[in-house]
Amino acid sequence: xxxxxxxxxxxxxxxxxxxxxxxxxxxxxxxxxxxxxxxxxxxxxxxxxxxxxxxxxxxxxxxxxxxxxxxxxxxxxxxxxxxxxxxxxxxxxxxxxxxxxxxxxxxxxxxxxxxxxxxxxxxxxxxxxx
Numbered sequence: 001x002x003x004x005x006x007x008x009x010x011x012x013x014x015x016x017x018x019x020x021x022x023x024x025x026x027x028x029x030x031x032x033x034x035x036x037x038x039x040x041x042x043x044x045x046x047x048x049x050x051x052x053x054x055x056x057x058x059x060x061x062x063x064x065x066x067x068x069x070x071x072x073x074x075x076x077x078x079x080x081x082x083x084x085x086x087x088x089x090x091x092x093x094x095x096x097x098x099x100x101x102x103x104x105x106x107x108x109x110x111x112x113x114x115x116x117x118x119x120x121x122x123x124x125x126x127x128x129x130x
Contacts, residue, residue, distance in 0.1 A: 015092055022050035025059055055094055063093040070103045077110035
């Protein structure tokens with residue numbers, strides 16, 4: 001082998017695999033690492049999770065696309081919740097809690113409607129027909 005030349009194989013990983021996927025991304029973008037700790041370390045500190053190290057290195061986009069998707073979706077609340085879960089699983093937004101808080105009114109709209117309807121119909125349970 002020549003000096004400084006290295007041949008290796010990095011197996012593919014799906015984003016759903018979490019840390020394995022982030023390790024793969026970091027291995028492709030971070031050079032000169034000699035240990036696992038080197039991959040996790042940035043000038044502003046050591047990160048416990050590879051996902052955070054990847055995001056701090058700017059290897060992932062922000063959650064704007066997920067936010068736009070939820071905002072533009074003209075769906076019933078139940079369908080919007082399914083879309084939200086799909087985005088969580090396959091897009092892995094950086095801050096899912098921010099997305100949830102921003103869209104929680106739309107996501108829970110049908111729950112609020114049914115709660116009001118149940119409160120309206122509750123007295124009917126006590127009425128008996130003679």
